[in-house]
Amino acid sequence: PALGLFLFTIARDPLRIIILIAGAFFWLVSLLLSSLIWFIAVKASDPNDEPLQKGLLIFGVMFSVLLQEAFRFLYYKLLRKAIEGLVALSEDGCSPISIQQMAYVAGVGFGLMSGAFSMINLLADALGPGTVGIYGDSQLYFLTSAFMTMVLIFLHTFWGILFFHGCENRCWWEIVAVVVMHLAVSASSFCNPVYVGSLVPSYVLMAVAATWAYLLSGGSAQNVRRFLLCKS
């Protein structure tokens, strides 16, 4: 689905592609920094202590979430400056791409990158022999991974919109809400492999974020109805 999003909405416009790649880059940098921190922490601690390692991992995850949001903010700042430049350069005094579009594309960029990093090794392994979880792990590993990744990608997209909107209108609570949501989703993934605990809340949160973002972008229940009834 994320690929479909990409193809239909972004690939047409070269500017959006660039924003997308830059968004992916920012996510990557945040991941890099967070893994650096984690690595240092691991090296500095006892490798045989299992619960400690797990605790460190959790700490790494939280830290990474915070870093991701921080980088989203930085990216927002950069895009703000870019919009000013674009407005200055353009003919009729208004930017060819609005901040909302940028928010959307940036969100997709983040999402794609995080999804890719989560899934791609899995996919490569999936080409191998079909033995999933024969050591007693869950047999649904691949499926749940796929769903979780998809929900994360969508969530990143929506969070992008919400986040930028919050920054634009200085609604701090929106920004805080995004961060909290992200933390919640990551934390819920700690319940794995009890998949109920992680997938369901994530999807619920995604629905919430989706409607919120939709409303923020100017949609309304009427629009949905008209769309569904094929513009009657």
Next chain:
Amino acid sequence: MTELSAHLPQFQHGQLTENFPDNHLSNTNDNSERRRHDNSERRRNDNPESETNGQPQNNIQQVVEQDDEEDEELTLKYGAKHVIMLFVPVTLCMVVVVATIKSVSFYTRKDGQLIYTPFTEETETVGQRALNSILNAAIMISVIIVMTILLVVLYKYRCYKVIHGWLIISSLLLLFFFSFIYLGEVFKTYNVAMDYITLALMIWNFGVVGMICIHWKGPLRLQQAYLIMISALMALVFIKYLPEWTAWLILAVISVYDLVAVLCPKGPLRMLVETAQERNETLFPALIYSSTMVWLVNMAEEDPEAQRKASKNSTYDKQGSPPQNDDAEADDGGFSQEWQQQRDSRIGPIESTPESRAAVQALPSNSQTSEDPEERGVKLGLGDFIFYSVLVGKASATASGDWNTTLACFVAILIGLCLTLLLLAIFKKALPALPISITFGLVFYFATDNLVQPFMDQLAFHQFYI
């Protein structure tokens, strides 16, 4: 060295007054302070981050400008379109290389080394290995420097025949011999039976069409496709025959060399560029990838161009965004000035002539200015393609993080390319395309491989999500 070259239409003589609207260079900065333009001018955005797509320019008319105004207004905007026009081939080349590396094991087997890298890396101690790789890299770089200087000297003394012959021989070798090996390995991997006659026919066709396309005239897309293919082949050769540490060292040193050779006043590539500029000559089509233009080997006359241009000016109307490849072919007549570019091509195990890559920048001729500015593309040297692909290919071949690392390097290189284009539009002269991208790529490769990979492994193991 390969350079990202942009057309700088404004560096033309005074005749081009009418064509001015086509030649606007604009500062691509977010806050473009030097932007002066009339309402009717066409503009192009150059800043990748703050660029418009081609759409808003539909309504711009061409205007006639004074010469001095033109000089002052030199701002070429690189549309986001141009960046994409370069993203696509670079991506394609990298995809081909990665796909081959992943599937055909031939290119990851150690079958020996080139004679340019005589020191082996299978040594007992780490120190010795490091020493050997440094020596290897030093030898390789000195070979490249020697070849570059040789090429510059040949160019300066107008031994064009020699250069042409050299290029033709190396592209012949590449097109026939290397693709033969490549096809053979692919067939072996997929266990496809193929007789020699069919194979000979295919290779012959492929090679001949390639020679025609690259050195003479041909459809733009086909030429681009061939250039991508030979870059990929070259990169595969490098990946196979360069040992580990040597390869990374060479990548690092080459980007430094690129930087030095293009920007220093005494650098060989810069001298090449300036000589080419003085002589108003075309560059060798075999060494450069161009996003929109097809060029003739010989330069066209200027007068007919001027007339053609004059007639065009009166009725010129800017079109929308679709690339004018067809127009480009018709209009091609002539870059008045082009910077030469040399491709760094090492021809595999057989000793051949490695050439250094020179910075190339193409300045469109007067006639170019009458064309739709969107037709003017950017030029990227083939050596850039090759080294980007080498980086990504090595990352996919030898990284423990596998696809993650490959993806990270890929994004890093693309971002480096964006930044280089940005700088190009700001500085408006030939720039080395390697250093920024390769630096990013190397940093990301080593960082991802050593830092991110264990982290992601642990996360995937526990199925945590960040």
